[in-house]
Amino acid sequence: MRKPIRKAVFPVAGLGTRFLPATKAIPKEMLPVIDRPLIQYAVDEAREAGIEQMIFVTGRGKTALIDHFDMAFELETTMRDRAKDMEALEPTRLRPGNLATVRQQVPLGLGHAIWCARGIVGEEPFAILLPDELMIGSPGCMKQMVAAYEEVGGNLISVLEVPREEVSSYGVITPGARDGALTEVKGLVEKPKAEDAPSNLIVSGRYILQPEVMRTLEGQEKGAGGEIQLTDAMARMIGSQPFHAVTFAGKRYDCGSKAGFVEATLAIALERDDLRDEVRKIARRLLGD
Numbered sequence: 616m617r618k619p620i621r622k623a624v625f626p627v628a629g630l631g632t633r634f635l636p637a638t639k640a641i642p643k644e645m646l647p648v649i650d651r652p653l654i655q656y657a658v659d660e661a662r663e664a665g666i667e668q669m670i671f672v673t674g675r676g677k678t679a680l681i682d683h684f685d686m687a688f689e690l691e692t693t694m695r696d697r698a699k700d701m702e703a704l705e706p707t708r709l710r711p712g713n714l715a716t717v718r719q720q721v722p723l724g725l726g727h728a729i730w731c732a733r734g735i736v737g738e739e740p741f742a743i744l745l746p747d748e749l750m751i752g753s754p755g756c757m758k759q760m761v762a763a764y765e766e767v768g769g770n771l772i773s774v775l776e777v778p779r780e781e782v783s784s785y786g787v788i789t790p791g792a793r794d795g796a797l798t799e800v801k802g803l804v805e806k807p808k809a810e811d812a813p814s815n816l817i818v819s820g821r822y823i824l825q826p827e828v829m830r831t832l833e834g835q836e837k838g839a840g841g842e843i844q845l846t847d848a849m850a851r852m853i854g855s856q857p858f859h860a861v862t863f864a865g866k867r868y869d870c871g872s873k874a875g876f877v878e879a880t881l882a883i884a885l886e887r888d889d890l891r892d893e894v895r896k897i898a899r900r901l902l903g904d
């Protein structure tokens with residue numbers, strides 16, 4: 616029996632400068648794709664995978680993220696008095712005690728953000744979800760990863776193929792033997808130049824890691840971009856623990872970029888029963904077809 620994955624860390628301390636001025640006063644993870652903020656998609660995905668405790672690594676100005684998952688007394692009382700349907704609020708309800716937050720305090724990179732959660736994670740394997748990466752699938756990406764974890768244990772990352780010229784924005788793996796959706800990870804490098812990249816398989820923002828990563832991060836030197844990189848710490852764990860990549864069967868939208876955000880909004884609208892027909896008509900009209 617493997618230890619179950621009960622906790623997920625969401626690094627949400629970023630300043631969201633790419634989306635200014637939208638993100639001047641609200642966290643970028645609160646930007647909605649239709650009617651749900653990005654953070655909601657990520658939390659839903661974790662919950663679907665059986666994860667109970669959500670850990671947000673936040674920073675100043677990010678309290679809206681915590682309010683989003685809290686009771687909204689005035690709103691709920693008013694809605695109840697007016698006999699309004701409260702169903703839309705259902706996904707925002709976490710069991711009391713199941714949201715923990717810690718502040719990163721200094722923007723030293725993703726590896727540092729994860730390390731800041733060490734006290735709450737403790738000595739058990741845990742998940743990481745980067746809310747910028749919107750993963751839509753059935754089952755969801757984290758559920759697919761938990762299923763793979765139950766098979767092989769150790770450390771897992773989700774990967775996907777991108778065109779060669781895009782690899783320099785991501786963590787990239789050196790792939791080993793492949794067995795269905797599982798690929799052995801032989802090496803990892805953060806933001807390599809396209810010509811130096813070991814493959815075009817990128818780390819796509821979902822991880823299941825053993826608690827030892829926290830100790831590896833402890834002594835992690837700065838890497839790409841002068842930041843403490845999670846990828847570098849994971850690379851040092853290869854060889855001492857099993858390390859696999861899971862190729863996600865589903866769709867991925869890069870909501871860290873503006874075009875990716877628009878793509879996600881359109882794609883999800885076209886999949887939703889309540890919007891599909893209307894949005895299809897609008898898109899056709901706009902494209903002049």
Ligand code: G1P
Binds near residue numbers: 787819
């Ligand atoms: C981070 C990770 C990188 C990963 C990417 C996915 O990079 O460091 O390995 O491929 O997320 O979006 P960032 O987007 O923070 O530069």
